[in-house]
Amino acid sequence: MAFLETHNLCKYFGGLKAVDRVNFQVEEGQLKSIIGPNGAGKTTLFNLLSGLYSPTDGKIFFRGKEITHKKMNQISQIGITKTFQITHIFPRLSVFENVRISAQSRKTSFNFWQKADSLEDINHKTMKILEMVQLADSRDRTSSTLSHGEKKYLEIGIALATEPQLLLLDEPTAGMSPAETIMATEMIRGLRDSLKLTIILVEHDMNVVMKISDEVLCLNEGRVLACGSPNEISCNEEVQRVYLGGRKEC
Ligand SMILES: Nc1ncnc2c1ncn2[C@@H]1O[C@H](COP(=O)(O)OP(=O)(O)OP(=O)(O)O)[C@@H](O)[C@H]1O
Ligand SMILES: [Mg+2]
Structure with a gap:
């Protein structure tokens, strides 16, 4: 199958x-x-x-x-994780916080991430994801200030943090x-x-x-x-x- x-x-x-x-x-x-x-x-x-x-x-x-x-x-x-046709982020939080919240919501680890239990692990995982979606340099920006395209990248980052x-x-x-x-x-x-x-x-x-x-x-x-x-x-x-x-x- x-x-x-x-x-x-x-x-x-x-x-x-x-x-x-x-x-x-x-x-x-x-x-x-x-x-x-x-x-x-x-x-x-x-x-x-x-x-x-x-x-x-x-x-x-x-x-x-x-x-x-x-x-x-x-x-x-x-x-199974889905992103939305209309962007779905917390606009007042930083780019980093948006991804970290999503990373914290995932307790167990599947395949490609190390087990992320401590805050340090979660921060490390969050940075790795921000690098993948080209937002590492924008980590401290308030999400509402991102361009439309950057918001879409952030949304992919939020989805990745759930370890799909x-x-x-x-x-x-x-x-x-x-x-x-x-x-x-x-x-x-x-x-x-x-x-x-x-x-x-x-x-x-x-x-x-x-x-x-x-x-x-x-x-x-x-x-x-x-x-x-x-x-x-x-x-x-x-x-x-x-x-x-x-x-x-x-
Ligand atoms: N919740 C709903 N209630 C009633 N009709 C709906 C609902 N969701 C979608 N539809 C209808 O179902 C059909 C398919 O819609 P859908 O949104 O899946 O299309 P799509 O292929 O994603 O289109 P688009 O390219 O415009 O995003 C459309 O006729 C739409 O109006
Ligand atoms: Mg559609």
Whole structure:
């Protein structure tokens, strides 16, 4: 069985089928992107995986165990962490404090961090994360003074501090400048390569998707339209029609 797997996953809001019989797999260490037009069901799918929503039907398996109806805090405890499409930080606290609070919330250690029990360990872990997300020099800044892109990096840092085994990133580059987007792309690739982290990414920027994904899933009206390598997806005529505005990417 794959690291994460969904079987005929459905979420209906009244008559609206936001996620409709979605089957997909992610292998350990893989970086998988989810693309699709506005309203395709990408965020809803993330909300199902992270336990914010309970599925109307279907199943979710993580590392061979069924997690379909687990609550958000249980999902977070087993190592699935999601960032939000809208940034979610404590604006009056420093960059360092935002990450440290998240690090302290995690009592046990999984794979890539040393066991962090003492305050010194937690401070050390916090600094390591700030280096990974390029915010070490900004550690004492009040978070509200960060640029939009830096806030997004901080949010990734807060997510990393929970020691995820699977990281769900919802539009991490939305609203970023081109330079910030390039840096975020490198950063996300670095997390996969150096931490061997499994990542699912919802992303609209096709340049980012093409550069960093091992595989791409395209959703449309809640259904899986196509799944394959970045090259296969950008050459897929259905994907070109519904998502790329008829643009031929290959
Ligand atoms: N809580 C909710 N209640 C009712 N309808 C919802 C709810 N959340 C999402 N929807 C609807 O479900 C559909 C899928 O929405 P979703 O936010 O998952 O799309 P998306 O692919 O993330 O879009 P975007 O690219 O704009 O972020 C949309 O029609 C949306 O209006
Ligand atoms: Mg969305």
